[in-house]
Amino acid sequence: MAKEILSGNEAIARGAYEAGIAFASAYPGTPSTEILENISRYKEIYSEWSPNEKVAYEVAFGASLAGGRALAAMKHVGVNVAADPLMTSVYTGINAGMVLISADDPGMHSSQNEQDNRRFAYFAKMPCIEPSDSQEAKDFLKLAFEISEQFDTPVMLRVTTRVCHSKSVVELGERRESAYREYKKDFVKYCMLPSSARVRRVELEKRLSKLREYSNKSPLNRIELSNTEIGIITSGISYQHSKEAFPDASILKIGMSNPLPDELIREFAKKVKKLYVVEELEPYMEEQIRMMGIEVTGKEVIPGIGELTPDIVRNAILGKKVTYEIPKIPMRPPILCPGCPHRGFFTITSKLGLTVLGDIGCYTLGAYEPLSAIETCLCMGASVSQAVGFAKAYKGSKKNRIVAAIGDSTFIHSGITPLIDAVYNKANVVVCILDNETTAMTGHQEHPGTGRTLMGEDAPKLDLEALCKAIGVPHVRVANPNNLKETEKVLKEELAFDGPSVIIFRSPCVVRDRSVWKKPLIVINEKCAACGACFRIGCPAITKDKSGKAVVDPILCIGCGVCIQVCKSSGADKCKNVSIGYCSDICSQICRASALVEKEDL
Amino acid sequence: MSHKNMSVVFTGVGGQGVILASDLLSEVALIHGVDVKKAEVHGMAQRGGSVISYVKFGEKVYSPIVEKKSADILCSFEPLEAIRYIDFLKEDGYAITNTVRNFPLTSIFGKIPYPENPYEILSKFTSKVYEIDALKIALELKVPNVVNVVLLGAISKLLPFKDEEWIQAIQKKVKAKFVDINKEAFRRGKEAIVF
Numbered sequence: 001m002a003k004e005i006l007s008g009n010e011a012i013a014r015g016a017y018e019a020g021i022a023f024a025s026a027y028p029g030t031p032s033t034e035i036l037e038n039i040s041r042y043k044e045i046y047s048e049w050s051p052n053e054k055v056a057y058e059v060a061f062g063a064s065l066a067g068g069r070a071l072a073a074m075k076h077v078g079v080n081v082a083a084d085p086l087m088t089s090v091y092t093g094i095n096a097g098m099v100l101i102s103a104d105d106p107g108m109h110s111s112q113n114e115q116d117n118r119r120f121a122y123f124a125k126m127p128c129i130e131p132s133d134s135q136e137a138k139d140f141l142k143l144a145f146e147i148s149e150q151f152d153t154p155v156m157l158r159v160t161t162r163v164c165h166s167k168s169v170v171e172l173g174e175r176r177e178s179a180y181r182e183y184k185k186d187f188v189k190y191c192m193l194p195s196s197a198r199v200r201r202v203e204l205e206k207r208l209s210k211l212r213e214y215s216n217k218s219p220l221n222r223i224e225l226s227n228t229e230i231g232i233i234t235s236g237i238s239y240q241h242s243k244e245a246f247p248d249a250s251i252l253k254i255g256m257s258n259p260l261p262d263e264l265i266r267e268f269a270k271k272v273k274k275l276y277v278v279e280e281l282e283p284y285m286e287e288q289i290r291m292m293g294i295e296v297t298g299k300e301v302i303p304g305i306g307e308l309t310p311d312i313v314r315n316a317i318l319g320k321k322v323t324y325e326i327p328k329i330p331m332r333p334p335i336l337c338p339g340c341p342h343r344g345f346f347t348i349t350s351k352l353g354l355t356v357l358g359d360i361g362c363y364t365l366g367a368y369e370p371l372s373a374i375e376t377c378l379c380m381g382a383s384v385s386q387a388v389g390f391a392k393a394y395k396g397s398k399k400n401r402i403v404a405a406i407g408d409s410t411f412i413h414s415g416i417t418p419l420i421d422a423v424y425n426k427a428n429v430v431v432c433i434l435d436n437e438t439t440a441m442t443g444h445q446e447h448p449g450t451g452r453t454l455m456g457e458d459a460p461k462l463d464l465e466a467l468c469k470a471i472g473v474p475h476v477r478v479a480n481p482n483n484l485k486e487t488e489k490v491l492k493e494e495l496a497f498d499g500p501s502v503i504i505f506r507s508p509c510v511v512r513d514r515s516v517w518k519k520p521l522i523v524i525n526e527k528c529a530a531c532g533a534c535f536r537i538g539c540p541a542i543t544k545d546k547s548g549k550a551v552v553d554p555i556l557c558i559g560c561g562v563c564i565q566v567c568k569s570s571g572a573d574k575c576k577n578v579s580i581g582y583c584s585d586i587c588s589q590i591c592r593a594s595a596l597v598e599k600e601d602l
Numbered sequence: 603m604s605h606k607n608m609s610v611v612f613t614g615v616g617g618q619g620v621i622l623a624s625d626l627l628s629e630v631a632l633i634h635g636v637d638v639k640k641a642e643v644h645g646m647a648q649r650g651g652s653v654i655s656y657v658k659f660g661e662k663v664y665s666p667i668v669e670k671k672s673a674d675i676l677c678s679f680e681p682l683e684a685i686r687y688i689d690f691l692k693e694d695g696y697a698i699t700n701t702v703r704n705f706p707l708t709s710i711f712g713k714i715p716y717p718e719n720p721y722e723i724l725s726k727f728t729s730k731v732y733e734i735d736a737l738k739i740a741l742e743l744k745v746p747n748v749v750n751v752v753l754l755g756a757i758s759k760l761l762p763f764k765d766e767e768w769i770q771a772i773q774k775k776v777k778a779k780f781v782d783i784n785k786e787a788f789r790r791g792k793e794a795i796v797f
Contacts, residue, residue, distance in 0.1 A: 005628050005638065030644060109643040133639070133666075166641040166666035167628055243664040311669040324670055324689040327723050329682055330709040330716060334616065334651030370711050443644070535710055540650050543705040555746060 006170045008163040011134035012073075012101065013038030014170070015141035020178035021045055022068025022096070025056040027413060028442035029075030030110035031164035032103035036073055037445070040454045044175065049445055049454045052380070052413040053078035057100065058085045061154070064098035065190065067181040069145055073101040076117050077379065081414070083120070086154070090126050091200040092190050093152035093207075096181045097145035100126075104160045106280045107307035110441075112360070112377060114306070116281035121156040121258045125208050128156045128258035129220065130236040134168045140255060143220065145178070151207055151214070158257070160280065162237040162307065212259040220255030223268050230317070231272025233265065233285060233296075238278045238308055245314035260288050269294045276301075276317060280308050336365050338541035339517070339558035341507035342434055344481040345405070346373035347537050347562060348488045354401050354495075357390065359383035359415070361407035362441045362509075363434050371538045374405065381406070381414025388418060388427040400495050403430040409439035409447045412462065416471070422500040423472040430494045431473075431502045433464060434481070436509040444512045468502045475501035482507055484565045510558055518559030523550045534563040607660030609668045610757070611690045614679025615704050616650050619750035622775070623677070624655035626754060629771040630763045631659035641666035654687055677757050679736075679749065680704045681720035688727045696730045698757055698795070700749065702737045732756075732795055739790045745780075748787035755791020 006014065012035050016024060024047040026036040040047045046063075050056035053074040060072035074082060079102050086100065102120065105111040121128035129144050131137040137159060144155040188196040215221060227248045234242045235254035242251060252268040254260065269275050269289075277286040277298040286298035301316045302308070315322050336343050346366040349356050350373050358364050358374035359382060367374035376386060387404035394402065406415045411433050422429050439445040446452040451461035468476045475497055479490040487505070494501040508516055520541075530548040541556035542563060552563075610627060614620040624640050631638035642655035656668040668690055676691045677698045678684030684699040691697055699720070709716040717723055724731045736752040751772070758768060772784050 003632070005632050005640075034644075161643055162641055162666060165643055166639055167625075168639040168663070168666065169632060169637060237665075240665040241667070244669075309667045309669060310665045311672075322670075326689055327685060327717070328714055329685050330706050330712055330714045332615065332650075332652040332682070332686075332706040332708065335707060337650060370707065535707075538707055540707065544710050 002172050003169050004172060005167045006134045006138075007034065007165055007167045008131070008134050008137045008159055009034035009165070010038050011138040011170050012141055012157070012159070013042070014172065015138035016045065016071060017042045018138070018173045018175050019097075019142040019145045020069060020176050021071060021145070022178070023060060023063035023070035024048075024073070025050045025060045025070075026073040027051070027053045027056050027078060028409075028439050028445040029053075029078050029103070030442055031105055031159075031161040032073045032075045032078070032101065033442045033445065034164070035101060035103075036454060037443075040456075047454050049447060051448060053081040054084060057082035057089075061085060061089050061094075061098060064094045064096050064154075065183055067096050067183050069097040069178045071099040071101060071141075073103070075111065076102055076104040076115050077111060077113065079117055079120055081380065086120075087124055088192055088197075089154050090124050091192055091197055091204055093200075093203070094148055094154055095183055096178065097148035098154040099141065099144045099148060099157055100154055101157045101159065103164050104158065104281075106160055106162075109161055112379065114281060116284060117156070117158055118257055118284045119282060121158065122284070124156075125204055126154055126156055126258065127151070127211055127256065128158050130158050130255060130257050131163060132236050132239040132253075132255075133163065133166070134170045136255070137163060138170055138173075140220065147214070151211055153207060153211075156258075158236070160237055166237075208259060212262065215256045215259050215261040216263045218256055218261070221261045221264055222253050222255075223264070223271075224251045224253060225271065226250050228272045229274065231268060231275045232278050233268065233275065233289065234278040235285065236280070238280055238313070241308050241310045241313045242278045244310040246317070254285065257285060260285060262292060265289055265292065265294065269296075278302055278308070278313055333368055334365055335368060335538065335540055336362065336371075337511055338539055338556045339510040339560035341436055341481045341505070341510070341560075342366055343371070343537055343539060343560070344484055344487055344562045345432065345434060345505050346371045347566065348484055348491060349373050349403065349405075352401070352488070352491065353398070354403050354491070355390075355398050357383045357386045357402065357404045359404070359406040359410050361410050361434075362436075363405055363407055366405075369538070370536045379414075380410050381418055384411075384415045384429070384431055385418035385421065387429040387431065388422050388425065391427045391429050392425075400428070403432055403491070403495075405432045405434055407440070408433060408435040408437065408449050408464065409445075411464070412448055416467070419468065419473065419500075419502070420471050427500055428498060429500050430491070431500070433502060433504045435464065435504050435506040437506070438509050438512050440509045440511070444509065464504055468504075473502050474499050476504070477501070478504045478506055480507055481505040482560055482562060484562065510560070516558075518561070520554040520557035520559055521552045521561070521563065522554070523552050525549055533566045537562055537566055539563060607658055607663055608761070609656065609658040609673045610675045610677060610761075611668050611673040611687060612655045612657070612677050612679070613683040613687045614653050614700075615683065616653050618653070618679040619747060620653045620655050620679055623750040623754055624657050626751070626771050626775050627657045627761075628659075629775055630761075630767050631657070633767045633770050634763050636660055637663045639663045639666035652683055652686060675757055675760055677753055679753065682706070682716060685717065685720055685723050688724060691728055694728050694730060696732065696757075696760055696797070697724050697728050698732045698734065698753065699724070700736045700753060701733045702735065730797075732797065734791070734794050736791065736794075739794060740787065743783060743787055743790070745783055745787070748784055751784045751787040752791035752794070755788040755793075756795040758788070758792060759795065759797055
């Protein structure tokens with residue numbers, strides 16, 4: 001068969017194809033996003049972006065009941081959102097195979113926490129499968145569907161950033177269409193009224209003990225016996241790090257981490273002199289192994305915070321302390337792109353000294369200097385609900401200075417319900433929907449407000465204004481965030497209004513929609529008074545020359561013009577002339593030629 | 603090639619084409635017939651932030667992560683990012699950096715300025731520091747986005763792959779209409795550096 005280099009996410013998509021699945025759903029979230037993006041390329045599979053992870057899990061579960069193999073993919077914190085249906089779906093079991101893909105993010109590369117979702121699988125009493133590279137990601141997913149059908153349970157395939165986003169060589173297979181399993185009405189199995197839930201509760205425990213037997217015999221768990229001085233029990237990407245750090249050690253590779261293979265662990269423990277558990281994040285396996293009465297070394301040496309690497313594993317086990325000296329250099333945190341429409345909004349909220357309760361998306365980057373505009377970030381939708389609580393309890397000096405900032409996709413995900421709360425309970429809040437007409441942070445996925453589906457079809461476009469009005473919001477306004485005067489005026493008016501209002505700041509994401517690009521700007525050096533006003537909007541296209549004057553990088557600048565507006569306003573009292581203007585035609589042609597721009601590069 | 607694995611660390615700023623460069627190198631390794639793994643992170647970390655991508659190849663690769671003090675080559679699209687990740691380079695490994703500077707906002711507002719002489723700092727870690735003005739070459743070709751392939755051309759002289767294998771990889775990863783310009787960029791990168 002053909003070999004290809006695939007990322008873990010691409011391999012999962014391939015595995016879904018080969019497993020003959022019928023249905024796939026997700027809400028985008030790093031590091032899981034590319035799973036559905038790649039599945040959508042297979043026309044044999046129905047795939048959708050759902051409004052949030054709870055819906056994604058439920059629609060997939062519905063598809064499984066109806067008889068088609070289904071999966072739902074999400075990032076680790078997405079599983080929190082889907083927890084409600086998940087915790088009871090293990091009671092009912094499935095019809096056709098059902099797999100939940102949980103993509104965890106140790107090290108929090110792109111997340112607000114680093115929860116270990118193996119705990120979720122344990123909590124829910126569902127099988128947990130952990131691949132350690134792309135080949136396994138594909139093969140284990142296929143096996144997960146078989147386990148799901150054999151044991152009548154949803155299965156968790158738990159991956160981490162380094163599995164999702166690492167690429168390795170994968171041998172491809174053919175698609176085998178899964179058999180359609182006819183749905184049969186079964187009240188006790190599918191309708192979780194207390195009377196039937198009590199019956200299924202017992203089934204759940206029976207199933208778990210059968211799964212443990214399976215885990216002991218499954219090829220997912222295997223002993224690689226070598227030098228027996230050191231034995232390492234490990235799973236997922238930690239297996240690869242352990243092999244690299246200790247190529248001669250004996251290893252028990254765990255591919256099925258719930259339920260753990262107790263007999264296999266005992267057998268392995270007897271064979272080696274010193275036993276270690278190498279796992280990222282929680283002492284998940286370690287605690288269970290200790291409960292079996294087996295002496296083991298784990299989190300007392302292996303870090304429980306952040307990602308592991310081969311050198312961290314080696315140094316931890318050998319008890320070496322190694323430090324690396326790097327010269328002190330400026331940090332380079334992620335920032336709002338040049339021309340990002342959020343920049344105009346934050347420039348004004350900073351100017352007005354507003355307390356901005358933030359949410360999850362690109363705009364959270366408005367928290368960084370020099371804008372320092374966003375003050376909170378908790379979870380999807382929390383900006384709106386927190387603002388309601390804030391408005392009710394706040395007695396400080398910034399009263400009537402509190403706004404919620406939430407993106408369009410996040411608003412649809414989890415912002416609508418708290419907005420209903422704001423109206424219902426008469427909260428004096430200004431909810432700013434920063435509508436850039438896409439799910440930007442994760443790489444521009446469609447959502448109900450874009451009018452397009454994952455499979456590339458047209459769809460009814462969710463009308464945010466009509467939605468907010470239908471909820472009963474008395475003031476619903478639309479403004480252009482790139483127009484600073486307008487932004488300031490609308491914000492001031494709505495802050496003065498007593499009652500909930502929504503301002504939709506609408507301007508497309510400039511990375512996705514190049515039609516809004518204008519010619520790059522240029523600073524007229526002689527005119528620049530080096531007042532620093534344009535630096536404070538935090539645009540990466542503007543830097544400082546040796547004399548402290550502004551310089552615009554014509555390759556980065558897309559001519560949004562926010563800097564011209566702050567230059568003008570500072571000009572009133574500092575410099576007499578506006579010093580920023582548009583670059584010439586010729587240079588913009590060079591700047592815009594593109595040969596190798598791919599989405600992955602963004 | 604020897605049985606020992608080789609590793610290359612690419613660094614730069616989000617949007618510079620770092621990931622496509624490491625994708626191309628991985629593809630070449632596959633075409634050459636060795637095991638290969640690469641790793642990077644997507645999502646938030648990429649919005650104009652610091653980017654690092656690892657590529658490892660050889661007879662059998664386990665972890666996709668390159669260990670500190672073990673990379674054979676550090677190839678940076680930006681001098682500050684070369685310094686940031688210099689501890690990945692093994693003793694006397696090759697540090698190749700694009701010379702065009704990209705000033706992070708923190709260097710304008712923060713307490714730590716952009717270093718005056720990145721070359722000098724890098725030279726404290728290895729004697730093999732090489733600078734290349736890849737943007738100048740790319741602009742001569744009238745396509746600034748081929749900086750990544752210019753840099754690949756430069757480091758190709760330190761790697762065990764044949765030109766035909768590189769061209770095959772470019773053909774596979776790059777859109778048809780840009781293949782020629784990328785082949786040219788590769789050639790120019792190769793010419794631009796003498797190790």
